[in-house]
Amino acid sequence: xxxxxxxxxxxxxxxxxxxxxxxxxxxxxxxxxxxxxxxxxxxxxxxxxxxxxxxxxxxxxxxxxxxxxxxxxxxxxxxxxxxxxxxxxxxxxxxxxxxxxxxxxxxxxxxxxxxxxxxxxxxxxxxxxxxxxxxxxxxxxxxxxxxxxxxxxxxxxxxxxxxxxxxxxxxxxxxxxxxxxxxxxxxxxxxxxxxxxxxxxxxxxxxxxxxxxxxxxxxxxxxxxxxxxxxxxxxxxxxxxxxxxxxxxxxxxxxxxxxxxxxxxxxxxxxxxxxxxxxxxxxxxxxxxxxxxxxxxxxxxxxxxxxxxxxxxxxxxxxxxxxxxxxxxxxxxxxxxxxxxxxxxxxxxxxxxxxxxxxxxxxxxxxxxxxxxxxxxxxxxxxxxxxxxxxxxxxxxxxxxxxxxxxxxxxxxxxxxxxxxxxxxxxxxxxxxxxxxxxxxxxxxxxxxxxxxxxxxxxxxxxxxxxxxxxxxxx
Amino acid sequence: xxxxxxxxxxxxxxxxxxxxxxxxxxxxxxxxxxxxxxxxxxxxxxxxxxxxxxxxxxxxxxxxxxxxxxxxxxxxxxxxxxxxxxxxxxxxxxxxxxx
Numbered sequence: 001x002x003x004x005x006x007x008x009x010x011x012x013x014x015x016x017x018x019x020x021x022x023x024x025x026x027x028x029x030x031x032x033x034x035x036x037x038x039x040x041x042x043x044x045x046x047x048x049x050x051x052x053x054x055x056x057x058x059x060x061x062x063x064x065x066x067x068x069x070x071x072x073x074x075x076x077x078x079x080x081x082x083x084x085x086x087x088x089x090x091x092x093x094x095x096x097x098x099x100x101x102x103x104x105x106x107x108x109x110x111x112x113x114x115x116x117x118x119x120x121x122x123x124x125x126x127x128x129x130x131x132x133x134x135x136x137x138x139x140x141x142x143x144x145x146x147x148x149x150x151x152x153x154x155x156x157x158x159x160x161x162x163x164x165x166x167x168x169x170x171x172x173x174x175x176x177x178x179x180x181x182x183x184x185x186x187x188x189x190x191x192x193x194x195x196x197x198x199x200x201x202x203x204x205x206x207x208x209x210x211x212x213x214x215x216x217x218x219x220x221x222x223x224x225x226x227x228x229x230x231x232x233x234x235x236x237x238x239x240x241x242x243x244x245x246x247x248x249x250x251x252x253x254x255x256x257x258x259x260x261x262x263x264x265x266x267x268x269x270x271x272x273x274x275x276x277x278x279x280x281x282x283x284x285x286x287x288x289x290x291x292x293x294x295x296x297x298x299x300x301x302x303x304x305x306x307x308x309x310x311x312x313x314x315x316x317x318x319x320x321x322x323x324x325x326x327x328x329x330x331x332x333x334x335x336x337x338x339x340x341x342x343x344x345x346x347x348x349x350x351x352x353x354x355x356x357x358x359x360x361x362x363x364x365x366x367x368x369x370x371x372x373x374x375x376x377x378x379x380x381x382x383x384x385x386x387x388x389x390x391x392x393x394x395x396x397x398x399x400x401x402x403x404x405x406x407x408x409x410x411x412x413x414x415x416x417x418x419x420x421x422x423x424x425x426x427x428x429x430x431x432x433x434x435x436x437x438x439x440x441x442x443x444x445x446x447x448x449x450x451x452x453x454x455x456x457x458x459x460x461x462x463x464x465x466x467x468x469x470x471x472x473x474x475x
Numbered sequence: 476x477x478x479x480x481x482x483x484x485x486x487x488x489x490x491x492x493x494x495x496x497x498x499x500x501x502x503x504x505x506x507x508x509x510x511x512x513x514x515x516x517x518x519x520x521x522x523x524x525x526x527x528x529x530x531x532x533x534x535x536x537x538x539x540x541x542x543x544x545x546x547x548x549x550x551x552x553x554x555x556x557x558x559x560x561x562x563x564x565x566x567x568x569x570x571x572x573x574x
Contacts, residue, residue, distance in 0.1 A: 096557070097557050098556065098557060100549050100553040100554070100556065100557075101549075192531070193530045193531055194530070194531055207530055233541045237530075239531065298519075300515070301515060301516055301518075301519060303512065304512055304513040304514075304515050304516050305516065307509060307512075307513065308513060308516075315490060319491070322491070323559060324558065324559075324566050324568055325554075325557065325558055325566060326557035326558065327559070328559055329559035329560065333569070334569065335569055335571075336568050336569045336570075336571050337491075338493070338569075339568065339569050340491045341491050341492060341493035342493050344490075344491055344492050344493070345492055345493040345494060345495070345498075348492070353492060353494070353498070353502070354502065354505055354506070354509075356490050356492065357483070357486055357487065357490060357492070357502055357506060358506060358509060358510075360486050360489050360490040361478075361482075361486045361506065361510075364486065364489060371513065373526055374516050374517075374521060375516070376526030376527050376528060377521035377524040377525070377526050377527070378516055378519060378521060378524075379526075379527040380524055380525055380526060380527035381519070381521070381524060383527060415505055415508070415509070416505075416508045416509055416512060419509070419512075420512075432530040432531055457531060
């Protein structure tokens with residue numbers, strides 16, 4: 001399973017070297033055997049996976065096109081709902097929640113022949129940068145088991161890195177796909193805001209939430225994104241912009257592309273990470289990219305802005321977990337109000353409570369202008385920084401995280417320090433632009449480092465071209 | 476920015492969270508630290524800046540409206556399937572009105 005790519009599976013299926021059902025059984029067995037090492041999966045979906053694989057095999061037998069993701073084992077972050085398949089969001093509140101419908105991304109993934117083998121662990125309601133906020137225990141980084149895989153999509157990143165899935169879906173609100181991808185040494189993509197329907201993605205911060213793919217190569221990530229992207233009438237924020245053929249554009253030629261290096265992203269970077277990112281930039285220059293120093297002057301305000309907007313929206317979105325419709329309910333007896341309060345106190349973990357509290361505070365009477373409105377204004381300035389930069393360059397190249405994967409427990413008691421480490425990823429979400437992490441080597445300790453590539457709205461193609469050309473040149 | 480225990484309790488009530496006493500103290504400390512960092516935004520003069528209320532929306536305001544037609548939705552049974560307590564086709568909650 002570790003060697004497989006989307007195209008190798010397709011070839012194997014069409015040449016009848018194996019059937020989708022055989023591959024799926026092998027994937028399930030391998031994933032279940034490996035899982036105790038990392039705790040990447042919360043639920044396996046054998047019945048659904050075998051049914052999906054059989055459908056692929058029937059299509060192949062009938063001479064029909066089995067779809068761009070035919071027979072590919074996919075892991076799905078447990079914040080994306082799957083009909084009839086438990087979806088916990090990493091929360092005790094939803095420990096027994098069985099969704100009555102499929103997310104649009106799930107429907108499209110399966111329509112393309114993808115085989116969902118399981119649901120992956122994550123920080124509770126996607127809130128965290130280390131996967132230590134899951135009610136079902138942390139995920140361990142398969143590269144170094146004493147370290148975090150990053151978060152919040154830590155389980156999806158670990159599954160792809162471990163080779164138990166070929167590709168995976170995660171969600172990114174402030175870096176939750178790119179940062180774990182960089183920590184685990186895989187590709188992680190946050191597409192343009194609105195590129196992928198969020199229907200069925202459990203809402204955290206609606207103006208920032210994205211669904212995005214993980215893969216072991218840029219080509220596979222691009223194939224998965226193309227399969228799930230595009231307008232969906234179930235999500236009013238999904239964009240009508242046509243989805244180009246990303247993979248067809250990957251020819252390895254980036255000569256003449258202008259890449260910007262934001263100076264604010266290269267100060268405060270650990271030396272071990274900085275060295276790898278600079279080396280990657282040198283490779284891109286050798287490939288003919290023209291590098292320019294640029295400035296994104298409002299970067300230092302991004303964390304403050306992000307933690308106002310994200311928590312304000314979260315405080316509203318998480319109000320629905322009240323012990324009435326789909327969560328567990330506190331056993332304590334009392335009035336309706338007491339039931340709500342006790343259910344939420346018992347059910348939410350510390351990080352969710354902190355964010356609900358901060359979000360409620362910044363929206364509360366007398367504080368709205370000072371915090372939420374101010375945050376929205378600074379967000380406009382951050383987005384404008386990017387718009388100005390993209391007048392000079394075609395892509396921006398930067399680190400993903402100031403540090404590589406840290407040890408489990410190392411930062412868990414200092415929420416502000418944990419938040420500050422999101423500095424290079426929250427900006428892309430705030431601006432709504434496409435951004436991704438592609439592996440760019442390891443530190444002297446063997447820990448993976450990610451190179452971040454950001455481009456203009458809806459220009460995932462240029463982002464993928466840069467990442468793919470770098471991959472070809474560096475391997 | 477220092478948040479008092481009393482403010483934490485007021486916000487917890489707004490957020491429908493029954494924080495325990497030991498949680499209140501830690502929350503006051505954490506929120507104070509985060510809000511102190513957030514004060515950084517006051518360095519910026521944002522008068523004249525339009526707040527970014529939409530991420531991407533160049534189209535007409537009605538561009539995403541769909542045709543208003545009847546379509547299947549969840550059945551009563553499906554809607555209640557995950558409820559911790561239900562009965563007679565309804566969600567059940569603690570009594571609100573005394574008879």
